[in-house]
Each structure stands twice: as structure tokens, then as C-alpha cells.
Amino acid sequence: MAGMGHPARAIILFGHGSRDPAWRRPMEDVARRIAATSRDVAVRCAYLELDPPDFASCVRELVAGGVTEISVVPMFIGMGRHVREDLPQLVGAARDEHGVRITQRDSVGEDGRVLDLIARICLE
Amino acid sequence: MAGMGHPARAIILFGHGSRDPAWRRPMEDVARRIAATSRDVAVRCAYLELDPPDFASCVRELVAGGVTEISVVPMFIGMGRHVREDLPQLVGAARDEHGVRITQRDSVGEDGRVLDLIARICLE
Numbered sequence: 057m058a059g060m061g062h063p064a065r066a067i068i069l070f071g072h073g074s075r076d077p078a079w080r081r082p083m084e085d086v087a088r089r090i091a092a093t094s095r096d097v098a099v100r101c102a103y104l105e106l107d108p109p110d111f112a113s114c115v116r117e118l119v120a121g122g123v124t125e126i127s128v129v130p131m132f133i134g135m136g137r138h139v140r141e142d143l144p145q146l147v148g149a150a151r152d153e154h155g156v157r158i159t160q161r162d163s164v165g166e167d168g169r170v171l172d173l174i175a176r177i178c179l180e
Numbered sequence: 181m182a183g184m185g186h187p188a189r190a191i192i193l194f195g196h197g198s199r200d201p202a203w204r205r206p207m208e209d210v211a212r213r214i215a216a217t218s219r220d221v222a223v224r225c226a227y228l229e230l231d232p233p234d235f236a237s238c239v240r241e242l243v244a245g246g247v248t249e250i251s252v253v254p255m256f257i258g259m260g261r262h263v264r265e266d267l268p269q270l271v272g273a274a275r276d277e278h279g280v281r282i283t284q285r286d287s288v289g290e291d292g293r294v295l296d297l298i299a300r301i302c303l304e
Contacts, residue, residue, distance in 0.1 A: 067302050071258065079258035082289035089299035097303070129302050133255050133288070134195065134203035164257070164298050165206035173297055174288050175213035178191050178253050179221070 062122040066098040068114055070143060071131040073103030080107060083131050098123060104138055111143075115150040115158070126150075126158045133165035186246040190222040192238055194267060195255040197227030204231060207255050222247060228262055235267075239274040239282070250274075250282045257289035 067090060071083050083101045090099040098121070102114035109117070118126060128147060130139045147158050164170050191214060195207050207225045214223040222245070226238035233241070242250060252271060254263045271282050288294050 069302070074258060074260035076258075076260040076264065079260040082257050082259075082287075082295055085292075085295050086299045086302070089296060090302055093299065094303055099302075127302075129298075131257050131298075133206050133257065134198060134200075136198035136200040136203040140200065163206075164301065167301055168209075169301070170294065170297055171206055171209050172213060173294060174253075174255075175210045175217065177288065177291055177293070178193070178210070178214055178223075178251075179218055 063096055063098045064123060065096065065125045066100065066118045066123040066127070068111070068118075068126055068128045069099070069101045069131050070111065070128050071101065071103055071107075072138060073106035075106055086131070104142055111146040112150060112153075115154060115156075119154045119156055124156050126156060128158060128160045130160070130163040132163045135163045135166065139163050187220055187222045188247060189220065189249045190224065190242045190247040190251070192235070192242075192250055192252045193223070193225045193255050194235065194252050195225065195227055195231075196262060197230035199230055210255070228266055235270040236274060236277075239278060239280075243278045243280055248280050250280060252282060252284045254284070254287040256287045259287045259290065263287050 069083050069087055087099045087101050098118060100114050100118065102109055102111045115126065130143060132139050143160060147160050151158050193207050193211055211223045211225050222242060224238050224242065226233055226235045239250065254267060256263050267284060271284050275282050
């Protein structure tokens with residue numbers, strides 16, 4: 057049941073994962089910024105491989121905490137196999153397992169504002 | 181020799197590469213935005229694997245065109261082995277080969293403005 061401290065909505069930042077522990081830092085930083093901005097939504101990072109938690113465990117933990125609606129943001133600049141094939145499969149399996157609403161959003165690199173900002177930073 | 185249409189400075193956007201041809205689109209989009217903003221700098225995309233051109237070929241082409249100073253921006257959100265080990269090695273080898281100034285900048289995911297924008301997009 058959703059109540060104070062248990063939002064019904066969640067955002068999962070989905071990344072590749074890496075053997076390098078510093079690799080996660082930017083994703084965790086985004087998660088902290090979201091958590092600092094909104095208390096109405098739970099935010100988690102989940103990884104395709106090499107880093108815990110994996111996507112299925114992350115969804116399981118959120119659903120156990122009362123979450124019924126999950127938005128998944130792929131933290132990839134380019135959309136390749138991981139975003140077009142692996143992630144939709146994980147999302148479909150989690151939907152089937154828990155019966156909650158899970159929406160896969162576009163990769164961050166599909167947003168023109170991100171590309172525009174990166175272009176401006178490159179020129180600094 | 182640098183002249184009109186042959187800038188002495190260049191930016192290389194460095195990415196992983198993918199079998200999926202659509203994967204390159206955001207990087208190429210950033211390159212187009214840079215090219216549309218500044219004519220004083222040449223801009224190229226180069227890839228670690230799977231997509232051409234590789235880093236060494238890209239530097240060779242730029243140097244042949246009169247470029248003497250190259251800034252490399254890793255188009256990665258997280259900095260793992262590819263950015264901490266593979267790219268510095270490629271940069272070092274290209275410096276040794278051509279004697280031009282090549283600077284490796286931080287990954288785009290190290291910039292707080294990028295992380296802030298991504299956090300805001302996640303909450304939309």
C-alpha cells in the first residue's frame with residue numbers, strides 16, 4: 057500500500073554496468089538529484105550486467121514496497137541492442153511477473169535538449 | 181596548413197560503437213549541432229569498435245587536413261575501462277604518431293549540467 061515514504065510511482069535509471077566502481081557515479085548522481093527534487097516518486101538504479109541490482113530484483117523490491125507504476129529511463133546515449141532488445145525483454149518479464157505498469161522511455165540520448173547541451177559543452 | 185575550410189582545431193566525439201546503425205544517430209546529431217554553431221573547429225565522430233572510423237584513422241584524417249590541436253570528448257555517461265584505459269592509450273599513440281596536441285576531456289556524464297538536465301527529463 058502506498059503511503060507516506062512509500063510512493064506508488066518509481067523511476068528506474070537503467071544502465072549497462074561496469075567492473076569499474078566509479079562508473080556508476082553519474083547514474084547515482086542523477087538518482088540523488090531526482091530524489092532531492094521529488095518525494096512523490098521512488099528512484100533506483102538498475103544494471104544490465106556486472107553491477108547489482110539487476111532489473112528484475114529492482115522491480116521486485118519496488119513492488120514489495122508498494123510501487124504500482126514504474127517508468128524506466130535507459131541511461132544510454134545511443135540506442136543499440138541493450139535498449140532495443142534486452143531492456144524490452146526485461147520490462148515484459150517484470151510486467152508478467154508483477155502485473156504492474158512499467159513504461160520504457162526513450163534513452164537520454166534521444167532527447168534533443170541533452171544533445172544540444174553536450175554540443176555546447178564540447179565547444180567550451 | 182590551416183586556412184578557410186581547414187580549421188586548425190578539431191573535436192572528436194568518441195563513442196563505443198555498435199552493430200546497430202541507429203546507435204550512432206545521437207553522436208552524429210551532436211556533431212551536426214557543433215558544426216552548425218562553429219566553423220572554427222572541425223568535428224568528427226570516432227569509435228572504439230564496430231563502427232568506422234576508429235580513433236587512429238580519425239586523427240590521421242584530421243592531421244592530413246591541417247589540424248594541429250584536437251579535443252576528445254568521450255560520449256559516455258559512466259567512465260569505465262573504455263574511457264580510463266582504452267582511450268588514453270589511443271590518445272597517447274596518436275600523439276606519438278603525429279606530434280599534435282590531443283587533449284582528452286571528461287566524459288559528458290561527468291558534467292553536472294548534463295546530470296541535472298537528465299534528472300529533470302526523468303521527472304517529466
